[in-house]
Amino acid sequence: MSAARDRADRCPGVLRPWIADDGALVRLRLVGGRLPSRALARLVDVAERHGDGTVTLTRRANLQVRGLAAHDGRVPPAVVDDLESTGLLPSRTHELVRNVMVSPLSGRSGGLADLRPVAERYDALLRGDDALAELSARFLVVLDDGRGDLVDRTLDLGAVAVDAGHAQVRAGRHWGEVVPLDVLPDVLMALAHRFRRVRPGVGTWHVDDLPEHGAAVMGDLHARDLRTQVRALPLPEGVGRQDDGLAYEHVTVPDGVLRRPDVDALLARAGAELVVTPWRSVVLPDLPARPPETA
Template sequence: MSRTDPDSCPGVLRLHDAADGPLARIRVPGGQLTPEQMQTLAEAARELADGNIELTSRGNVQLRQVRDAAALEERLTAAGLLPSASHERVRNIIASPLAGRVGGWADVHPLVPALDAGLQADARLAELPGRVLFTLDDGRGDVSGLGGDIGVHAVDENSFALLLAGADSGIRVTADDAVELMLAAAHGFLELRDGQWRLHEIPDGVTQLTEHLHTSRPGLETSTSGVEVTGHHDIPIGWLTQADNRVALGAGVRLGSLPARTAEFIAAIEHPILITPWRSLVIADLDEWTAEQVVRVLAPMGLIFDANSPWLLASACAGAPGCAKSLTDVRADVAEAVESGRVVPSGAPQFAQEGLDAEEVVASGRQHWSGCDRRCGRPRGAVTDVIATPDGYRIDPAD
């Protein structure tokens, strides 16, 4: 598959002209935010955009209806959220949010700044398409199944499997050499691509890139014991006891839209913040008393600390008025469905239906609501699709 149209993935310096106004996408490698950076985003959302911070499925954030692009660029640069003009759109790095704190084989978070710095230091890698995704999995399997192009997956405390297009390449690497090998794979992708945006689009791309790495780096360790990569929907929610006996709080965000005022309260906690690829947050390194106060304050503001909340089952595309292709305001429809009890954890088997009014839609389990058949933002794995058509909603059950 060869692309003839240019990669139009938005950033801060190249906004997307959405139906409701300019949209800026801000890369947050590894989802790692300082309290000061969260405060900057909250102020920018309130003063320069529509008042909300959108969380994306790559652990990045977006601001809609940007009114002053120059002022936004200035603020983000000062906060360290725009460290490179040339490489801003290629800094797509997802890491296991709980790594080094709760479970997993290895703490992959130190690899994030190293990989980010390596990307920015190499002028050629600015040519990577903005859709290329790097994944760093601590071995629990939470991010390896999210469709990355180049990733590492811990198999023990100091050994990683190299994943290419989400599959185990058979190559093994130590933690010390993981970043260097991922950067080499990124160069190999650039040599192989012929307009393609993703590694899986290159015919026999994984085999070609694996052979390229063996040729360019003789002596690479290999293994015949493969890592099984599957998609998980295991959002870290609620009270999570860290290995050091401190507390991490996982907080769901309704449809991934975080109000600026709520973000300011999160920043005021003055603890590390992690944006997850499930459009949620982790607030880390809390003592028990502080964690209790955080839940007491932020739960009434809409953050979700209950792992059984139906809000965690539903996702949606931008919908109208944000997207000109959307046939309806799907976010309003899914919100009403959740609040009225029509998004249910489980029930009778879901059957295909069509021609439904919004208030007639009842769906169980994981579900994604879309304003058209493109199904933008659809999560991976078994998901029931609720799709707007000219004749009403259509339900396509999960496979």
Template sequence: MPPTSPTPVNRDEAPPRAAVRSDPRVAVRERGDACPGALRLHAADDGRLARLRLPAGMLTPRQAEALADAAERLGDGHLDLTSRGNVQLRGLGGSCGTELAGLLHEAGLLPSETHERVRNIVASPLAGLDELSSADVQLWARELDGLLCASARAAALSGRFLFALDDGRGDVAALGADVTLLARGDASVVVHTGPNRPGLRVAPEDAPRAALLAAETFLTVAEASGSAAWRVGELPAEHGRGLEAAVRAGLTDAGIATEYGAEAPKPGPGGGSRPGAEAGSPRGAEGEPPVPGLVRSPDGTVALSVHARLGRLSVAQWRLLATAANGPLRVTPWRGVIVPGVAPAAAGGVLDRLRTAGLITDPGSPWYGVGACTGRPGCAKALADVRSDAAAAVSRGSGGLPVYWSGCARRCGHPRGHWVDVVATDEGRYDISVQGDVRNTPGPGPGLEPGPGLEPEPGQGLDPGPELADAVAAARTTPLTR
């Protein structure tokens, strides 16, 4: 029988900026990482919250059904998809920790209790399911997960530290991960530590081990800096500059051959700009995440790409996805799910059923590209019921940049790249601006800091209603200027 879960902590899903004390030389974090997990439950206003890490977003049918059971029996009957391809359960009872842990153990979803919060691994969701794949990132993910769970050192990583495994198309490489493995056309793999940084070429068979060693080296450098940094982008400048050399030395000591010379991943729309330039092109352009629709697979089957409205699925919707799949589901970092192995003759009918059930199955849907944090009543920090306000605004327009509704200035879960930023204020109104930076500069990541604003700023202090909805629609279609 698994041990009793730790006492849930009443901490925010993203720390306030005051948690990092500013200093011209080094930023020293004043408290430990309170990121929720499957065993460390977060006490929200709507009950306990559990965040379950899913390396590469993979879920077998049995595991998917176990999560449905947990949401139905212990939670509020819904599953939330996160910007890291993980799943959250909300509305959990205060005494359900032991039962939840037992259910997850039985389903094989907790291979290591000491490492369950550090298994943040995203991977190109369509790898092996379309014609672009050039590397088996699912194999890398399984190997890296095993190495992580076997490393006592890795248990010290923050629950926010992120690995990205990119099969060469550039989708997850644009997410600003702390360690990125990027497959190259010359059959090498580049290990990048932090966004917008050059990397080290290694052989494909060494890639997962190199990723682990890079993360362990980050811990050593972070400790030496005295900053208690959780992510690579939080390192003081001089330590951040020295990280790559330290990683190369560590790889050499481990017998892994490396070469310099690989450029940083190019910032692109995969980091948050509206994916998929054309309707009818479910794969999207190179470097972009999968858009909703049908994806022809090399084995003659069809994969279905669907998104959840505001990142939330009912148990009934979740089970519909699981029963349609002929193989493991793949939860994506863009709050979507890939359903593989559907027979071509049945694919259209299945997609119709998913659309009828309320899922986003076409890039022309007015819900496509619309995101929101939890907001009221679930989050104590929220200043508005952003999900209801976002839903009310959907019918006023669609298309263009993604739009993300935030209940407060922390902007938990906001996308990368360019997006329309709709933020609730103390006055019960919303401020609107266009956010993002084409340079994709290093930073603490989603949920911690907004990107620098870009002109124009379409609206400030707008009340919920038609005027706000029209301003959001206009901002999504405004040409970006620098």
């Protein structure tokens, strides 16, 4: 068990900012890194109006805005309203606990299964459950689509796809059963509730903080399925082909910081959605395929 804590975590959100030397820092959580283009366009406007003008990508595939005004440890209501207008704050009560990472190319290129619907369904269930708003803002769900790009990530709950319709469940360091994808969101919800019930207090942020690294959360332990023992090479920069014949472009973001010219350049090439990756880069999916070059 980790060192005992006597306090809740301090990870920032919009309603609970981090107060830095240059002002308040807020974090907006993206489920699976999915970011509508119109939301990014609106967010950089908000960052320029109220903050230092930048949007930062995090290693959990979320976004941050900093340099905001703060009074008594909070940003002004007008700033909250402007941030909410981006569409990236769908729940004020559950904003801190919407921590869900997904293989960035899931459902588009490679992988064994499309885990985007699993992530969206889990998020919807989470936002509708008052009790789970009590989870730590560090509590993380990680969904690897079977390619192995997120399989080594430290997590609280998660799953790794083993074929197009099934995934093996995880809780901390422990592996559970292989379940159909259509029930996986409910299984994750049940495990989250079990963690909430067995944790001794708000200082227990993670499954691995519990005795025996949270074996009681998983309950019925299983051997790790051989199909989960995969690793993916880092996603190369540049254009790739999607399974549906369209293209995607993986764009590196120096230091993970986007400014107005960077955002304008991305949006000029993007379609309706971008995907923020856990490597502080951006994928532009669903692009028209380039015609083959002729000699």
